Amino acid sequence: MARVVVDVMLKPEILDPQGQAVQRALPRLGFEGIADVRQGKRFELEVEGPVDDAALARIHEIAETFLANTVIEDFSVKVEVGEGADAAAGKAGS
């Protein structure tokens, strides 16, 4: 079964309080040199059958209508090939 990863991140112009909280906590914990942190969501979808253009178009639609709020969030769809290797299959923001 193939795995498709949908990453959903707040748009750059949208304030990210979770990420800011992490970024501000790091120096207190002794970690310097991290200028910015953004926190988002990662969805791993196990797809039945082949991951062809039709399946990717469908997952793109799932991401756009259901996983991401495209008013404030960007998303990207990637096919994960094997363990630990990524292949870019399409990147979309809206």
Add this chain to the structure above:
Amino acid sequence: MARVVVDVMLKPEILDPQGQAVQRALPRLGFEGIADVRQGKRFELEVEGPVDDAALARIHEIAETFLANTVIEDFSVKVEVGEGADAAAGKAGS
């Protein structure tokens, strides 16, 4: 400034109610053929200075001690090269 991505996912043996909710909702919304969904977190860290082995070791430590709960979560650290392209820089679960 270089971007390092830390992905944090629940371990496979840990129940993921958020992912299950998404997976169960998909057929109702007309999307068939998704066997499983897991939901996790994605952190994008903007690193000042070069992303060398020392910086990656530090980010690995940040991820392990602060971003992930390694009792129930796995994490992976990746350096993102350019826009939309990923280079695997290290994968670690615990």
